Amino acid sequence: MFIKARVGINKTKIFIICGAISLWSCQESVRPEDTSLVFERPPHFPEPTYTFDNNPITQDGFDLGKKLFFDPLLSRDNSVSCNSCHQQARAFADSPLHPTSIGIENKFGIRNAPALGNLAFMDEFFWDGGVTHLDFVPINAIESDVEMGETLENVVAKLNDHKEYPHLFKKAFGVDEITSPYMLHALSQFTVMMVSASSRYDKYVLREGTLNEEELKGLALFEVKCSGCHSGELFTDFSYRNNGLNTSFEDKGRALISESNADLGKFRVPTLRNVELTAPYMHNARFETLEEVLDHYGGGMVDSPTLDPLFKDGQQVVGIPLTQIEKQQIIAFIRTLTDEAFISDPKFMNQ
């Protein structure tokens, strides 16, 4: 069963079935479907990739996932939670004070923590794309020596020994014993609901709002200069590219997964939604401002065998030449991708 979720259709089916059953058998008692929390695909977004059929969203499952997301119990010394590096005010990226993530015992990671949002629509996760299903994402943070430093097995044991969690898992999933798939499903229920599609840009696209002249000029420039990689409504083509940050690659990037030198120094093209809030930028947190990023594309790139050909003209590295005014306009447009409703949505707050 590798079925893409079409939530609307499935719900209709269920209602029909429920209706049929209630007509058909008087004694059958059907639990009413939990409709308090529904995943909705924004009309201009692609179909979600998440396997909702295996893990239908419920209020209890979502609440449990939220509790786990904010709980440092997931780390070996109870010091680091998911929220430590994924903060709502930063669109669930890390604080600029932590250019690369800080884990247990103040250990430093090697990459900048990505923003969370619109995860339901993604096929691959992390800067190198090594994980292909959202459920498996948290295992990497939990078991990383420099992040949570814990084992999945021990997290499950701690949850089973906890005074609240066994009851909460029972309520959410009907299980008497907590196992890792249920914990991962709960976390996915929380993170998959993080849909960011209420920015000023979205309102413009959906004809519910407008952009000013500078922003519209920026959008026009963006479509010519940037959308070769940052394409579609998620502002990424989900490819892996070398954008000229380095000439040697201590962090191999995509090559860690593909085991091919052709992918050395290539990293996921990130979404640009909420990017105004997620400084610093690039996998290695090289740049502190969007201006620095555009300066890099304008003339700061360095050549290497895997540098993306989009940035080259023959043998010459040309990057993306932009005037100061063009840079300002593009940045003005990029700021319209900031989703204030998303970063202030009480649904995702620890309360």
Next chain:
Amino acid sequence: MKQLMLLAFAMPMLLTLLSCNEGGELTPEEVGTFQIYFDNKVGTSDITLEEAGSTSYDFETTGGEKFNISSLGYYVSKISLSGPNGEIYQDEVLVNASDAKGYYHVIEGTSVSQNILLENVPAGTYDQATFTIGVAEEGVQEGALGGVLDPANGGWFWNWNAGYIAMIIEGNALNSGQEYVDWGNGSETLAKTFSFHIGGWKNVPDNENFVNNVRTITVDFGTTVSVGEGLSPLAHVVVDILKMLEGASVDFSTTYSVHSPKGGKVFADQLDQVFSVHHVHQSTSGH
């Protein structure tokens, strides 16, 4: 899951309709059981698991590599049986957060894991079994699953390049190039050990860099056996690790730590030689 729910609701409806119309009895198809026993060997020798670090080298390849085995196992999935008269049996695969029916984790030294009992096999004669070693894309992409695929409960899983490890062979080798490594937190790798973790499941179109080490194998019984009421045959499958190591021309001095799809390919490529039916029994009274 949704389809199953539909089915679960639809079946009683159908049955009610049927019973109303006919009033007669539905005769279920005659079924029996079939057992597959996975017998891990090195050549013709049985395997006794040694401790990591043990210098008691029980085996030797024709290339003169002395070694022993401390851990061995693999995932078996998508088992099917077929017969000369068109008989087909497909083991049910049903996965969710609580179980992974149809996935089996065969582990040397855990005899219950080495016997796979297939139920509700249609009556008839069978002369072939087909199964997959490893967990293919459709299993990985279901997300977090329970049963033998739960990574916190004995499941073999790679986090960084997420997917299940199809097969693990670990042991000690006289010529192993492995040096002692202290990983901290009480975790260590002993000198002279080897560790072959064979995984990788991705099929990426137009990108040969990605290696899919999941293999589907068909084994012939060399004869036919009958399944039916009171008939429960068994296929004794020999899994010869020597064929894998020799087929891969293993040199432990340079190959001792395999933990990536590309490194595992040379071993995965031997799998169809490694699994064979030694013999079949018409009854399951013995192996």
